[in-house]
Amino acid sequence: MSGASRAPALAAGDAPLRLAANLDWLYGALPADDRLAAAAADGFAGVEMFAPYAHEPAWYAGALRRHGLQLVLINTPFRPNSPGRLGWAAIPGAQAEFRETFAQARAVAEATGCRRIHVMAGHCEGHRPDACQQALRQNLAHALAAAQADGMTLTLEPLNRADMPGYLYHLPSQVIAILREFDSPHLRLQFDCYHCAREGLDLGAELAQARGWIGHVQIGGAPERFEPDLSQGGLLQAVRELPAAGYHSWLGCEYRPRGTPAEGLSWCAPLRAEGVIA
Template identity: 40%
Template sequence: MPRFAANLTMMFNEVPFLDRFAEAGRAGFAGVEFLFPYEWEAEAIAERLRENALTQALFNMPPGDWAAGERGIACLPGREAEFTQGVETAVRYARTLGCRRVHAMAGLLPAGTERDQALDRYRRNIAAAARRLADDGLTLVIEPINTRDMPGYLLNHQSEAHALVAEIGEPNLKIQMDLYHAQIMDGDLWRLFEANQGTVGHIQIASVPDRHEPDEGEVNYPWLFERLDAAGYDGWVGCEYRPRGDTRAGLGWFAPQR
């Protein structure tokens, strides 16, 4: 079956962040992911990974001022130097954590900016970041996000993202296919994956429409897990969902997948 990574930003919130690694290990996860590691020293996180025999599957580059509502800066005018600095920060963390995959958020389309202009800036920044990450043997992923959860986000559809990857042409640039976002925006999930498998670098899951455990709602995840396995998908499946209640109590869906 696919390899599952607990998303420690959303899961095991019953305990402080650095204690969530042990919770994930005890629950049977082989890997973890989270949004941003930058509040903690990289070595402190690496120690938790080693102690619990966990692989760091993914994290995000610095997103700008998250508390102020920024959701990435790759498409924002005048932020190119900050984006480049963020790439270097992410590379340093990736080295220490042994993480091979980093996500760059696109950002919200700035008021008064034409979308084509923002996309052009985004392409340039992402191409440069991919080339820099390639120097360290790392993969860069980009992710379409649905317009309901994040209105104004630059990248919304899988087709847009895959077209950008093809246009940029860097071999270490892949798609983060979050099936929750993809179901809301595109649907037809299996055909979507099947048509683009070669450029899918990471998968994430959550129920639709409520973004809870993948055991309810309109997506048949057990069927998709079987199909991913049969297709030879060897990447990670990140569990980026909000537990309905206690994280451990909601892991019944995971028992058959361990």
């Protein structure tokens, strides 16, 4: 690689990104109770959990402490085979379900010290778009009051249409429009490189547009969702540019390993060598 294409070193005071293991994607073949131990053994300091609701919040807090791990992201609960199979926030008439499930997420966050909750909007096919948008804004107003009181960040994530047809939004620009309305530091974009790639978006352009709005970042290789291939789709440059876009936190590994998760982490070697990833 020529020197002309290399990103500048991190600015003074900029912290490198840290990798977080998505337990469901990286360690989904293991029993749920073994996943934290496996992530710690592979050197992760942070983890994401889709749905930490099978046990009481105190159970997760204790397990995280035992393994020296930080929980960095959870989803609001979703219920398969129901109208809330992709969340409740934008489902018209489901305010009670949203408040109940958000309270579950808030309890886990409080017990574990998790500072980010992904608010899942929902599968909106069959509902009027304006009714879904209205429901989302009403429910976000309720959730934001709690997030502000707790010092937490709520995130909204656009999901690509190939994998998640019918989800409320699939483009970062659609989420940013909502963020602008609320203009709250407690409501941010969950930027997923995989979903952007599956939508055929230019990662560099999307990052430029999202500058200042990003609250969490995830990565995976498109289209198979294996380990990222940094030579494809501008992915290497996109991750390099995250600090310049104002993001200095966790990079969620949300992909399916081809082999073992530890072996698969070789994808990030160039970024570690540059100091972009710790």
